[in-house]
Amino acid sequence: EPDSNDICDPQKPGLDDEETPDLECVVCFCQFNNVFNTPKVLQCKHTFCLECLARMNVKSAQPNTLQCPLCRAYTPLPDLGLPKLANDSTVLSYLPATMQQVYSIRFNRSKGKLQVKRAPSSQPAVPRTISQTLDVGIPIGAQQDGNRERSLLITVLRTPMCKACIMSVVAILAVTATIAILFQVNKKS
Numbered sequence: 001e002p003d004s005n006d007i008c009d010p011q012k013p014g015l016d017d018e019e020t021p022d023l024e025c026v027v028c029f030c031q032f033n034n035v036f037n038t039p040k041v042l043q044c045k046h047t048f049c050l051e052c053l054a055r056m057n058v059k060s061a062q063p064n065t066l067q068c069p070l071c072r073a074y075t076p077l078p079d080l081g082l083p084k085l086a087n088d089s090t091v092l093s094y095l096p097a098t099m100q101q102v103y104s105i106r107f108n109r110s111k112g113k114l115q116v117k118r119a120p121s122s123q124p125a126v127p128r129t130i131s132q133t134l135d136v137g138i139p140i141g142a143q144q145d146g147n148r149e150r151s152l153l154i155t156v157l158r159t160p161m162c163k164a165c166i167m168s169v170v171a172i173l174a175v176t177a178t179i180a181i182l183f184q185v186n187k188k189s
Contacts, residue, residue, distance in 0.1 A: 021091050025049035027069060032091055034099040036114055036134050039088035042066060044073040047088040050105060051114065054136040057082055058112045061140055082107045083114075112137045 024031045025039075025048050032039040037049040046068050053066055057077075060067070065074045066082075078084035083105040092100050104117040114134040 021047075021088070021094060023091060023094055025052055027052040032088075032095065034092070034095065034102045035116065036105070038083075038102050038105070039091040040085040041088045042068050042073070042075040042085070044068050044071050044075065046070050047091060050083060050085075051134060051136060053085070054082055054107055054114050054134075057107075058109060058137045058139040063109060063139070082109075109139055112139060 025037065027048055028051065030037050030049060032049060036051045039047045040050050040053055041047050057063060057066060065076050067074055087102055106115045106117045108115065112135060114136060116132050
């Protein structure tokens with residue numbers, strides 16, 4: 001008879017020999033699939049979808065590794081890139097038969113895009129309901145200078161001192177314009 005402590009201990013297997021794996025990503029809660037939400041396994045054995053891992057990678061200062069959002073362990077990325085991380089074959093085996101072979105995906109970190117490269121040979125082309133590319137964000141440090149200057153200007157304009165100066169200049173211009181108009185009207189009379 002099992003000890004009641006064994007049943008509640010998350011480190012010990014439960015009474016069932018086989019447990020259904022979680023079929024959705026614990027970060028975005030999207031169901032795993034065989035395109036952008038492919039279940040990828042990190043070295044720590046935690047599984048996340050490719051899209052979430054790509055989003056984490058573009059925001060990371062370390063582009064060649066991923067830090068697990070659960071246990072904080074680091075996983076070096078394969079030489080051929082993020083999409084070449086191992087798939088979680090257990091999770092894939094629970095997906096419908098048509099989704100058990102994974103599409104070939106390319107990750108362009110500098111542009112922040114995942115792109116379907118080609119379908120597995122046993123699968124038809126990507127259905128039209130699935131986008132061919134997915135924007136996952138601009139990597140850290142890759143902002144264009146124009147965007148940086150614009151955001152700096154917006155930041156400066158939002159400061160209270162700057163707002164006060166702008167309001168003072170507008171008030172002075174309004175008073176000056178009013179005086180000029182009154183002067184012109186009096187001059188004609």
